[in-house]
Amino acid sequence: xxTMDRNKVLELERxxxxxxxxxxxxxxxxxxxxxGSSLSVVDILVALYFLVLSIRPEDPKWTxxxxxxxxxxxxxxxxxxxxxRKGFFDRDELWSYRRLGAMLQGTLxxxxxxxxxxxxxxxCLGLGISNGIALxxxxxxxxxxxxxxxxxxxxxxxxxxxxxxxxxxxxxxxxYAIVDVNGxxxxxxxxxxxxxEALKSRxxxxxxxxxxxxxxSFKSLAEAFGEMxxxxxxxxxLLAKTQWGRGVFSxxxxxxxxxxxxxxxxVENALLELERAGKTLEEESNDEP
Numbered sequence: 001x002x003t004m005d006r007n008k009v010l011e012l013e014r015x016x017x018x019x020x021x022x023x024x025x026x027x028x029x030x031x032x033x034x035x036g037s038s039l040s041v042v043d044i045l046v047a048l049y050f051l052v053l054s055i056r057p058e059d060p061k062w063t064x065x066x067x068x069x070x071x072x073x074x075x076x077x078x079x080x081x082x083x084x085r086k087g088f089f090d091r092d093e094l095w096s097y098r099r100l101g102a103m104l105q106g107t108l109x110x111x112x113x114x115x116x117x118x119x120x121x122x123x124c125l126g127l128g129i130s131n132g133i134a135l136x137x138x139x140x141x142x143x144x145x146x147x148x149x150x151x152x153x154x155x156x157x158x159x160x161x162x163x164x165x166x167x168x169x170x171x172x173x174x175x176y177a178i179v180d181v182n183g184x185x186x187x188x189x190x191x192x193x194x195x196x197e198a199l200k201s202r203x204x205x206x207x208x209x210x211x212x213x214x215x216x217s218f219k220s221l222a223e224a225f226g227e228m229x230x231x232x233x234x235x236x237x238l239l240a241k242t243q244w245g246r247g248v249f250s251x252x253x254x255x256x257x258x259x260x261x262x263x264x265x266x267v268e269n270a271l272l273e274l275e276r277a278g279k280t281l282e283e284e285s286n287d288e289p
Contacts, residue, residue, distance in 0.1 A: 004222055010285050012218045015085065016046045017281065020247045021274050022081040022094055028267030030098040032106065036245035038078040040182040040215070041149065044240055045082045047221040048147060048178075052229075057087040060114040066144055067133050069118045071126020072151035072180060073108050080104050080113070088115035124157035126150060127177060131167050134175040149178045155199065161206070167235040168207040176228055177208075177237040180215065182244040196239050203237050215240030248273055 019042050027035050049055070053066045070079050077097065084091040089103065096102040103113055108120030118129045130148035137144045154160060167175050181196055200210045209231045213224035221240065228236045248270045 004219055009218050010281070012046055012050060013281055014278075015050065016042050017247070017274060017278050019046065019078065019081045019085060021271060022084070022091075023077045024248065024267060024270045024274065026077045026081065026094050026097045028264070028270075029095055032077070032098055034074040034077070035248070036184070037072065037151065037182070038075045039246045039248060040242040040244050041072070041075045041180050042078050042082075042246065043216045043218065044149065044178060044180060044221065044242070045078055047218055047225065048149075049082050049086055051218075051222055052225050053147070054145075055086070055115075057083075057115070060088060063142065064144060067117045067130075067137075067146045069126045069130045069133070069146070069148045070108060070120065071130075071148055072123065072154060073120030073126075074123075075149075075151075075180075076104075076106065076108050076120060079108075079116075083113070083115040086115070089113070123151070123154035124159045127160055127163040127167070130175060130177070131163055131170070131172065134167075134172045135170055138172070138174060143174075145174050145176065146172075147176050147178065149180065152179055152181045152199065153184065155179065161202070164203065164206045164208065171234045173231075173234055175235045177235065179237060179239050180242055181239050182242045184244045196241065199239055207234060209233065209236040211236060211238045213238055213240045215242035216246055247277065 020039060023038050023042065024035070026032070027038070048068065053068060055065050056062045070076065080094060080097065083089065084094055093103050097104045098106050105112065108116050108118070110116045110118060117133070118126065126148050127150060130146050134146040136142075137146065150160070179199065181199070196212070200212075203210050209228070211224045211228050214220040224238050224240075228238055250266070250270065250273075
């Protein structure tokens with residue numbers, strides 16, 4: 001996992017680009033918020049689902065599967081787009097996102113959506129749920145690993161650090177946390193108290209092993225996940241530095257406010273931007289020796 005050739009990187013970049021297009025379409029059709037937050041985690045999710053997780057889309061409840069919990073549930077459009085691309089359900093389901101009675105809602109529901117392991121809702125709950133899943137797997141001698149993706153904006157909640165302490169107490173070797181460090185909480189930039197350096201010190205104080213990655217580089221993510229999987233002592237956390245609204249310039253420069261209530265023109269412009277990025281990616285791949 002720690003080494004990838006250029007062709008593999010290009011394959012993952014193409015997948016991430018198509019996922020971003022689907023996220024923009026979903027949010028445009030539903031007039032939903034959270035575009036910037038969803039776009040920032042796309043590369044992390046692509047790395048997880050196409051490089052790391054042991055899963056069977058044709059058998060979503062396979063007992064030996066790795067479990068993934070999305071704690072920052074406002075990024076659920078990105079997860080839904082990934083699950084559809086992996087084959088957990090038909091991609092056409094994406095276009096009814098948040099409609100009454102649809103499979104895909106604004107709040108994650110494992111009873112409704114194949115591939116979703118835990119319910120969504122308020123922030124800061126995902127790691128506690130992941131602790132329970134990891135402890136249950138360990139007690140059952142199930143080799144499954146548990147991954148929890150959190151946002152840096154939710155790490156100001158006391159419940160998160162209670163869960164961090166509990167994971168260390170129980171030495172949950174099968175638990176891995178990933179923090180989407182995009183530096184934004186509810187559209188507002190975070191301060192130095194929530195910097196990667198500060199987060200590293202806090203996790204280490206609770207006995208966690210801390211790893212770092214560029215959250216938009218598949219080589220960096222693959223190397224970091226590879227190192228984290230080799231951690232034998234207890235829970236590990238990957239601090240992945242990302243850009244809010246990655247891939248759509250208008251979302252990047254103003255923390256997504258221009259697309260907070262996207263109209264047709266804004267959605268079309270965002271898709272055109274992503275189409276241009278796709279052409280550039282193909283030109284770069286053709287230039288490779």
